[in-house]
Amino acid sequence: MSPVAPPPPSRIGEARVVAGRPRLLAERPTHYCPGCGHGVVHRLLAEVLDELGLGPRTIGVAPVGCAVFIYDYLLVDFVEAPHGRAPAVATGIRRVRPEAFVLVYQGDGDLAAIGTAEIVHAAARGERLTVVFVNNGVYGMTGGQMAPTTLLGQRTTSTPTGRDPKAAGYPLPITEMLALLPGVAYAARGSLAGPAAIGKLKALLRRACEVQIEGLGLGIVEVLSTCPVGWGLTPVEAVERLAEVERTYPVGVFADRARGIAPVVAPAGGKGR
């Protein structure tokens, strides 16, 4: 099945459409800043949901942050969550709507700071949810303050001399932490650092959706994304900087329990497969 709208009838013999607007992506001007990664992630999701035929039964949960407006772009049902509570809101949907495909979209301030309890416990319960966790290392919407994911030394509007671990602690590798939990069927990290990385990321997103469909548990994909405005860089510089971000947050698959991938160290009481 093609993720794009059927092309207009072509009169050119061998021509075929290789790119187009996914059917689940609204045709409207973006509000995201130039070089922001959210638009790319939205598009990938629109493609994956359509390829898997999930659009008509998807209920999405929008976060607080720049991406709250995902409901303006992705043409599926959406509810807005209080800041950080998206996994709890999604749990409520999940439990009363077993047939729904539940999509959770969160930024790093939302998921890894104010919503730490909610994502950890949704994961501990093994809720059948697909969580897309967009990590750009700052609070974008409020003006580029430090997030729990901000790199050491990184300057933000609330770490004006750079993040100093003595005062502001260390970056939080929350996806690796979640991968430890038996309820997490799938945990992976991808990146927007170029077309090849984006192609790989799409496969990760697809797998995170599949584990929900298969009833295996929670699937989470962290996306290393850009915030040129929050970083004080041009869009091109911001993409280049993702190589540095990947040194703190390596890309890869940390858990895919149905396929025998799981962290070596299981938590006490856990039953890692």
Next chain:
Amino acid sequence: MTTARSSAAASPPHAAGAARPERILMKGNEAIAEAAIAAGVDAYFGYPITPQAELLERMARRMPELGRVFVQAESELAAISMALGAAATGARVLVSSSSPGISLMAEAMSYLAGSELPVVLVNVMRGGPGLGSIGPSQSDYLQAVKGHGHGDYRVPVLAPASIGEAMDLVADAFEIAERYRTPVIVLADGILGQAMEPVDLRFRTPERRPTDWALSGAADRPPRVIRSLHLRPEDLEAHNRHLREKEAAMAAAEVRWAGHRLADAELAVVAYGTAARVARTAVDRARAAGIAVGLFRPISLWPFPSEPLAGLADRLRAILVVELSAGQLVEDVRLAVAGRVPVLFHGRTGGMVPSPGEVEQILQTLAGMGAGQGVRPHHLPADAAPEPDPVSLVEEGAWARWAGAPRERGVGRGRGGGA
């Protein structure tokens, strides 16, 4: 203990000729749980806290038995957010907690109101502020009636005074929540939650309304969005205007109160919930001593029964507000009567509950002070301003003003009888 297993009998509970419903002894928290189950609640989300834990425990056992949803959340923040998600799909949802947990729930309460989602929240109030105590209290009154969370909105607040009434009001709360698409608070307290009373096993299941606004997946219709965010000021103002219109409709249709011996009363006690139970006994005892006193009991705390109370004000000589708080309901009573009658206050806090005797003594003092008759507490000289009750929070200033007040409004003076 025998428990209800089935939902409501089809016939109205007290219809003529109807068999009397079974009557059993039940604990408040468990009775509330059973009432919600009979009302058709689809999902319950909670977090343990005293004195409402039995409600959660009963749901933990009963909801899975019935194939319905129970989740013990990681916090009250999460519990009510789960409720928000479930309600967004059109499910009938209950959450419960007690005061400190209710404060955490204020966050999503505001989102529920802004997003117009029906959820019923039960607060089994305990003493505060802070961790306070686990004893009964009514000190979350202002929090509840002023909307609970941030932003410009009110939600209906229903206050039962008995376990049986709590069961009825839980069903009513679902009905109101779904009719207006609003969260509704059932405001109980530690006594109502923990006490056991004989209750009639009469249950009600509100009819389901169409949920053509709810999320189910955009299969054969355009996508739906449920949100509280309206970034354009014009849009948010229009949304707030819409919420205000809805509140006006609720204020017009959902006012509830009960009166007891008010017909010829010169004094009235205003109290709700457990305090009203105490006050009712005090009123009956004072009546037996010849004092013309009645009880006005608000049941809907928002919308507040201001008009019925104001209607009484001109034929009353004084109002005594009795609360398990340092004085919260009294503010709405004073607003309602707008200075037309003196409003005195007696409250206990921290889990302390006024005794009927304590309230009766104040009534006798009030009656005696004005009328020059009736029983006066022995420690009050006949011609002196009364001392503040040493264990009550009756405001000293109020007593002093009362004692020295111009007599045209005083108890015992003929109405309009100027000096």
